[in-house]
């Protein structure tokens with residue numbers, strides 16, 4: 505399928521043999537904006553790590569048709585005590601193009617400045633990372649993501665602990681990336697934000713509960729189902745063992761639903 509940016513085929517991801525995301529089959533189209541939602545521990549970050557290639561599938565596959573990928577992890581996974589400045593962090597966005605020690609041309613420096621300006625951080629170049637507020641740090645991470653010029657962008661809870669104005673600015677920037685033809689997957693918890701700005705949504709509860717147009721996914725019934733499945737999950741169960749058997753029929757049925765909806769979006 506030529507317009508696919510990502511294809512999940514019966515993808516199962518996890519840690520030390522325990523699945524955290526089960527049997528995901530879906531197609532993410534090029535130039536789409538997808539929210540990934542679900543309760544704490546439902547597998548959202550695990551899926552991002554699987555797409556980014558940090559985690560290898562336990563089974564199934566994740567095929568990426570994108571040329572270049574940018575991954576913005578949760579802030580909690582970023583060490584801000586490292587003695588670096590804003591410009592050092594943002595310049596990491598050049599890494600795929602020129603390597604860490606590559607020479608920066610005048611055009612590169614202009615691009616870096618343009619990215620800082622786009623996130624409202626011009627003048628912050630020499631500020632130490634540990635002196636930034638949470639919102640400023642998030643803006644810096646968006647500038648780095650922008651500099652990467654990726655066609656597939658993964659954002660893991662980018663709006664956590666960020667004020668309304670910054671959320672609006674960063675959502676606008678994200679939507680701009682989509683109008684440029686980039687594909688964005690964004691993990692978030694704020695369902696109102698999802699309904700307002702994200703055309704399609706993947707709802708996870710370790711297994712996929714629903715995927716498709718947001719108004720069909722973010723419904724009280726689906727959210728209730730996601731909660732029930734999530735709470736019922738046995739943390740220590742091995743993946744796809746007998747304990748999961750009772751849920752096998754549901755998994756298969758929902759997989760079919762997902763493929764049907766995916767074909768429409």
Ligand SMILES: Nc1ncnc2c1ncn2[C@@H]1O[C@H](COP(=O)(O)OP(=O)(O)OP(=O)(O)O)[C@@H](O)[C@H]1O
Nearest residue numbers: 519520523524542543544545546547548549550551
């Ligand atoms: N490195 C790891 N080793 C073992 N188990 C892990 C690891 N990382 C995550 N898990 C487990 O995998 C499951 C899914 O975690 P994940 O971080 O993907 O959830 P999440 O939906 O992103 O949650 P949150 O909303 O809290 O960020 C959880 O049960 C978690 O404890």
